[in-house]
Amino acid sequence: SSRTDASAPVRFPAGFMWGAATASYQIEGAVTEDGRTPSIWDTFSHTPGKVLDGDTGDVAVDHYHRWRDDVRLMADLGLTAYRFSVAWPRVQPTGRGPAVQRGLDFYRRLVDELLTHGITPMATLYHWDLPQELESAGGWPERDTAHRFAEYAALVGGALGDRVHNWVTLNEPWCSAFLGYGSGVHAPGRTDPVAALRAAHHLNLGHGLAVRALRETVPARANIGISLNPSVVRPLTEDPADLDARRRIDALANRVFTGPLLGGAYPEDLLADTAGVTDWSFVRDGDTATAHQPLDFIGINYYTPAVVSAPRDGGTGPRLDGHGASDHSPWPGSERVAFHHAPGELTAMNWPVDPTGLTDLLLDYTAQAPGVPLYVTENGAAFEDTVDAEGRVHDPDRIRYLHAHLAAVHDAVARGADVRGYFLWSLLDNFEWAYGYSKRFGAVYVDYETQARIPKSSAAWYSGVARTGELPG
Ligand code: PNW
Numbered sequence: 298s299s300r301t302d303a304s305a306p307v308r309f310p311a312g313f314m315w316g317a318a319t320a321s322y323q324i325e326g327a328v329t330e331d332g333r334t335p336s337i338w339d340t341f342s343h344t345p346g347k348v349l350d351g352d353t354g355d356v357a358v359d360h361y362h363r364w365r366d367d368v369r370l371m372a373d374l375g376l377t378a379y380r381f382s383v384a385w386p387r388v389q390p391t392g393r394g395p396a397v398q399r400g401l402d403f404y405r406r407l408v409d410e411l412l413t414h415g416i417t418p419m420a421t422l423y424h425w426d427l428p429q430e431l432e433s434a435g436g437w438p439e440r441d442t443a444h445r446f447a448e449y450a451a452l453v454g455g456a457l458g459d460r461v462h463n464w465v466t467l468n469e470p471w472c473s474a475f476l477g478y479g480s481g482v483h484a485p486g487r488t489d490p491v492a493a494l495r496a497a498h499h500l501n502l503g504h505g506l507a508v509r510a511l512r513e514t515v516p517a518r519a520n521i522g523i524s525l526n527p528s529v530v531r532p533l534t535e536d537p538a539d540l541d542a543r544r545r546i547d548a549l550a551n552r553v554f555t556g557p558l559l560g561g562a563y564p565e566d567l568l569a570d571t572a573g574v575t576d577w578s579f580v581r582d583g584d585t586a587t588a589h590q591p592l593d594f595i596g597i598n599y600y601t602p603a604v605v606s607a608p609r610d611g612g613t614g615p616r617l618d619g620h621g622a623s624d625h626s627p628w629p630g631s632e633r634v635a636f637h638h639a640p641g642e643l644t645a646m647n648w649p650v651d652p653t654g655l656t657d658l659l660l661d662y663t664a665q666a667p668g669v670p671l672y673v674t675e676n677g678a679a680f681e682d683t684v685d686a687e688g689r690v691h692d693p694d695r696i697r698y699l700h701a702h703l704a705a706v707h708d709a710v711a712r713g714a715d716v717r718g719y720f721l722w723s724l725l726d727n728f729e730w731a732y733g734y735s736k737r738f739g740a741v742y743v744d745y746e747t748q749a750r751i752p753k754s755s756a757a758w759y760s761g762v763a764r765t766g767e768l769p770g
Contacts, residue, residue: 307707307768314417314718315763316378317371317740318675320424320468322354323727325384327361331399334390336426337436337477341484352733358725358743364407370741370750371724372414374760379416380674380720381407382424382468383453392428392445396452404453408460419463419674419720421524422450422507425473425484432485437473437496440579443503450507451514458515465596465674466507469526470500470554475627482623482731490629491575494553498580501557505588523558524596524674527551527662529654531604533637538607545570545631546605559666561589571630594717595662596674599655599702601648604637645679645736650698652705659709659716670715676702677722679729679736682753690742695755703768721759725750 322338342353360367371379385392387400404420411418423446431442450466467473476483479493504523511521528550532543548567556564562585568577626632641649655676662671680694703719710716726739734745740756743749762768 306770307704309707309766310710311766312717313766314378314672314720315376315759315766316380316417316419316718316720317374317376317724318380318720318722319360319724319727320382320421321384321387322357322424322426323723323729324358324360324725326355326357326359328355330361331387331403332390332397333384333387333400335429336384336386337429337432337484338426340429340432341486344486347484347486348731349733349735352728352735354728357728358745359748360725361403363748364403365410366750367725368407368410368414368416370752371411371416374740374752374756375764376416376760377763378419378463378718378720379411379724380419380421380465382421382426384426385423385449386426386428388453389449390428390430392431392434392442392449396456401453401456404457405460408457412460417463418461419465419672420453420457420461421465421468422446422453423466423473424468425477427485436478436485436487437499437503438478438489438492439495440499440502443499443506446503447506447510451510454511454514458511458519462516462519464511464515464519464521465524466504466511466521467500468524468674469598470497470504470523471526471528471550474500475549475629479629480623480625480627488623488625490626493627494571494575494577494629495579497553498577498584501554501588502584504558505584505590508590508592509587520593522592522594522596522672524598525551525554526598526600526675527555527658529599529602529651529657531602531639533604533606533635536607539605542605542607542631542634546603546628546634549628549631550603555665557585557588558592559589561585574629592666592669594670594672595666596672597655597658597662598675598722599658599673600646600676600678601644602639602651602654604639606635606637608633609635644694644698645681646732648678650678650701652701655702655705656709656712659706659714660712663709663714668715670717672717673706673719675720675722677738677740679738682737682742684742688751690751690753692753692755695740695753696758699755699759700768703762707768 474496481488532539639649726737726743729736
């Protein structure tokens with residue numbers, strides 16, 4: 298019939314996971330408790346000039362002491378899943394040697410509380426808090442860090458594998474490598490293009506070694522994956538020079554990871570584009586095969602697309618290629634590519650809102666990795682929320698953002714993408730890296746004076762979606 302179903306509810310598949318995501322350094326605080334030692338983010342945030350207003354994660358939102366209340370909050374919202382990260386320096390303070398039991402116990406209690414409330418845990422092993430001692434020994438640009446990471450993965454897998462069945466090895470290795478070692482806007486703040494490429498390779502290798510280590514320590518039914526932040530890279534025009542800029546950024550943002558992870562090799566064009574930077578001699582025989590482990594799922598983190606062109610007179614356009622400002626490029630060998638604003642409303646991060654990028658990504662990964670389930674492991678936005686006289690927090694912009702992006706996920710599902718769940722970034726307002734506490738991504742507002750949690754109007758809205766499994770009309 299010609300009847301359209303435009304008014305039919307937008308329903309998600311049964312069993313779809315409705316979650317929220319956080320990361321250890323952004324929420325925990327308690328940075329010297331129970332044997333934890335500094336990570337690169339402690340060092341970086343305590344270095345003057347690195348984080349806006351000198352903010353640090355010393356206290357953050359005190360989740361290390363408020364975890365029980367925070368789990369209750371999730372349960373009250375009707376969430377069915379929670380993605381958190383494990384702080385490596387709590388588990389293995391020097392990055393080597395035996396595990397610290399008190400560090401592991403924190404996560405064990407957290408997971409048990411989640412399970413008591415019927416919330417499925419998804420644990421990320423590395424969300425950027427490298428033990429400082431490992432950075433002092435060279436960090437991700439050094440091969441040994443990949444081996445240390447696999448050893449740490451086995452410790453955590455051995456301690457939590459009986460109750461955690463969903464594992465993410467790395468969160469956004471692009472940020473670790475190219476913001477951490479290239480533009481220097483993230484910890485450890487190094488600005489060396491060779492180090493950035495070496496870091497990318499050792500993250501790929503570390504991922505592969507960690508997948509192997511987890512498969513040996515956790516039950517076979519476990520789901521093991523990685524969370525990437527693929528760039529949706531669009532050319533400003535169809536001009537061949539702009540298409541070449543697109544190809545270059547796609548190689549450095551996306552294929553430097555998906556090449557080895559999904560295909561077992563670095564792309565030839567990436568090696569050619571970066572030939573003036575490095576000969577890649579740090580890649581040893583067998584490394585890319587090690588990185589190429591079967592994955593049970595791929596996690597997609599999406600916020601905004603990128604628009605690029607060949608170098609243009611009149612400036613390179615707004616910098617949309619990294620958190621914060623830097624004179625150093627995160628694009629080794631392609632420093633002169635110009636970045637432009639995509640059309641669309643801007644969030645408080647100045648990131649254009651474009652939900653079609655998320656549909657495109659999910660369909661692109663469906664084609665690239667046929668048969669591999671996908672999760673949206675992060676999606677969300679910072680906005681200027683308003684607190685009214687009664688202390689209620691209204692965030693209609695966030696509701697619109699979430700609604701549009703969930704509709705985009707549904708679109709991809711309707712067109713064949715196997716998406717199993719969605720994790721809103723973030724459960725709580727928190728330490729937004731180089732922006733400190735100035736940008737609020739939470740569905741739950743946090744009063745940083747009192748640590749009071751106040752669900753925003755978006756939390757109530759998302760709760761309705763999680764409970765019904767469909768988007769309101
Ligand atoms: C992600 N970029 O970070 C992280 O996984 C979260 O911890 C973070 O809070 C969230 O997105 C919001 O920023 C990103 O510059 C940081 O392209 C920087 C970029 C992308 C993602």
